[in-house]
Amino acid sequence: MLIRVKFFGELKEKTGKRSVELTLEPLKIRREDLIRILEKEFDIPKEKIFNVAVNNSLSEDFIEDGDTVSIHPVYRGG
């Protein structure tokens, strides 16, 4: 499957990209699986907990072919 991952903030800075297209073997993956894949592919911080939005929604459990995903930190203090 082919998905698009949008980067913001620290991830945009670390990857040097606003977005990437990823071709993955499975037909669908869970959000946490995508984080593991990105950790291997890019130098993203392992100590952070991320929310994964799929097609602008936080309620989708799986990422499937054609989806657009964005990744954000869970808590920012304050």
Add this chain to the structure above:
Amino acid sequence: MEYRIVIDRKAPSIDDVKNFLLTEKSGAIFIFNGIVRNSNRKKEVAYLEYEVDEETGKSVLKEYLKNFESRIQKAFIFQPTGKLSVGDDTLIIGASSYSREESFDAVRNILEFMKHKFPVWKKEYYKDGENHWL
């Protein structure tokens, strides 16, 4: 329920927020106004930068606000983007309701949602020259 979501560099005035929230049926308006403070992580803060995924942010907030459909009359959410100095307004969240419990509860819950779910990245710049993504 009517709502307004503003993602912008410039914060609205609290008077403008109050005027939006006010209805003839309102018995209470509750407004939270976050401020950039001058210290964090035992360091002196020089300024902050926010970057927001606006498309996702508006979408997830719109969905979340459905939880308050029958409980509040209006809601207002301001999320800053770009560079902010110490003393600047950060999050502004307001709600109006028939009596105080509904708007107080809504603002508190929307604030927690923003802190844990809203797609925003925040970077702090310190007076010692260092910086840190939160």
